[in-house]
Amino acid sequence: MAPSATQIHRPIVISGPSGSGKSTILKRLFADHPDTFGFSVSHTTRQPRAGEQHGREYNFASKDSFLSLVDENGFIEHAQFGGNHYGTSVKAVKDVAEKGRICVLDIEMEVSLLSFALVFFLGWGAVYSRIGRLMTSGNQGVKQVKRTDLNARFLFLSPPSLEILEQRLRGRGTDDEESVKKRLDQAKVEMDFAKNGDIHEKIVVNDDLDKAYKEVEAWVVDDGKYGS
Numbered sequence: 763m764a765p766s767a768t769q770i771h772r773p774i775v776i777s778g779p780s781g782s783g784k785s786t787i788l789k790r791l792f793a794d795h796p797d798t799f800g801f802s803v804s805h806t807t808r809q810p811r812a813g814e815q816h817g818r819e820y821n822f823a824s825k826d827s828f829l830s831l832v833d834e835n836g837f838i839e840h841a842q843f844g845g846n847h848y849g850t851s852v853k854a855v856k857d858v859a860e861k862g863r864i865c866v867l868d869i870e871m872e873v874s875l876l877s878f879a880l881v882f883f884l885g886w887g888a889v890y891s892r893i894g895r896l897m898t899s900g901n902q903g904v905k906q907v908k909r910t911d912l913n914a915r916f917l918f919l920s921p922p923s924l925e926i927l928e929q930r931l932r933g934r935g936t937d938d939e940e941s942v943k944k945r946l947d948q949a950k951v952e953m954d955f956a957k958n959g960d961i962h963e964k965i966v967v968n969d970d971l972d973k974a975y976k977e978v979e980a981w982v983v984d985d986g987k988y989g990s
């Protein structure tokens with residue numbers, strides 16, 4: 763039997779505590795490899811806005827068809843915000859592989875919708891305001907992808923220590939005191955899970971940024987073998 767697209771272009775899941783450097787490293791990876799990666803398109807039941815195109819910004823769906831797909835277990839995850847449903851379908855990730863690209867799923871602690879296109883093109887602020895916040899832990903997102911037949915590879919980006927993570931979160935200047943504390947608590951849980959679980963194939967410690975970047979790049983791009 764011919765290998766499936768996701769067996770050739772295996773999706774990559776990058777998880778790690780908030781502030782571990784995922785956005786910093788991914789931004790650089792996409793800039794250095796502009797034709798290698800693709801982004802999954804999320805589903806939504808909200809109305810398209812001016813200029814939005816079906817299949818580009820979102821897969822616009824009726825509530826009935828969205829809920830049928832939920833029943834068929836077609837979503838890696840889905841959620842409701844402001845009366846509308848949003849979700850990342852397994853098929854949307856497979857579509858990226860069909861186009862010969864690697865889909866990168868960046869798992870957030872709070873924005874658990876796995877929509878990388880939104881993050882990449884609109885920036886974090888837009889995603890927060892657009893999708894809102896979900897209290898799903900990063901571990902949950904990792905497990906949800908693992909349960910699918912996506913054949914994904916899992917990389918965990920770890921800070922060198924919780925003390926350094928705290929410094930970076932404060933240095934970033936985007937989180938208030940309560941948010942920093944919450945992120946640090948969550949970081950402990952996620953780091954334990956990555957170290958002691960059997961899902962992550964690769965753990966990269968982001969101490970020196972250039973070194974960590976090269977390690978991620980080598981594993982992800984993999985001389986075009988993409989883990990196969």
Ligand SMILES: Nc1ncnc2c1ncn2[C@@H]1O[C@H](COP(=O)(O)OP(=O)(O)OP(=O)(O)O)[C@@H](O)[C@H]1O
Binds near residue numbers: 784785787969972
């Ligand atoms: N190796 C490094 N050395 C020093 N600072 C770093 C390093 N890597 C990232 N940073 C800085 O740490 C902060 C957090 O990084 P970044 O925002 O990329 O994390 P993140 O994992 O994407 O967080 P979130 O999940 O909350 O979006 C940023 O200010 C970034 O510039």
